[in-house]
Amino acid sequence: MLVVSVSWLPLVVVALVNFFLSWLYYSPAAPWFKIWQKGVGMDPNKKEMTEQDKKDMPRLMGGALVATFLFPYGIQVLVTSLKAPNFLSGTAIGLLAWLAFSVSHSLNTQFEGRKPSVLVINNVLYLITYAVYGGIFAVWR
DSSP: OOOOOOOOHHHHHHHHHHHHHHHHHHHTHHHHHHHHHHHTTOOOOOOOHHHHHHHHHHHHHHHHHHHHHHHHHHHHHHHHHHTOOHHHHHHHHHHIIIIIIIIHHHHHGGGTOHHHHHHHHHHHHHHHHHHHHHHHHOOOO
């Protein structure tokens, strides 16, 4: 049976960590940033935002904020429902969720013209976050 109740403090902490980790992971400070930009069709030499970029930013950030909370909530529901007793069990649940959901969806984005490098870069972050957050939710209730 699914346990859909929320343990708010762990959820908010993990969501905020997820938001900032993702921001850092995809920032120009990351060594794979230019590879990722090219892979999604962006100009890696672009320094300034266009007016359209600025207009799109509230929608993009709003979507990122919603996703930032939905993702850890889903992992929390899985880990709690499956009654993971320890960090390792939570990590295993996170890994299974990553494999079943993230990898399968990422593979389907190839029809959108995504480059394999983008899939690898994205899924390394997803692998780490699904696994670690699953472990955290298992021990922090």
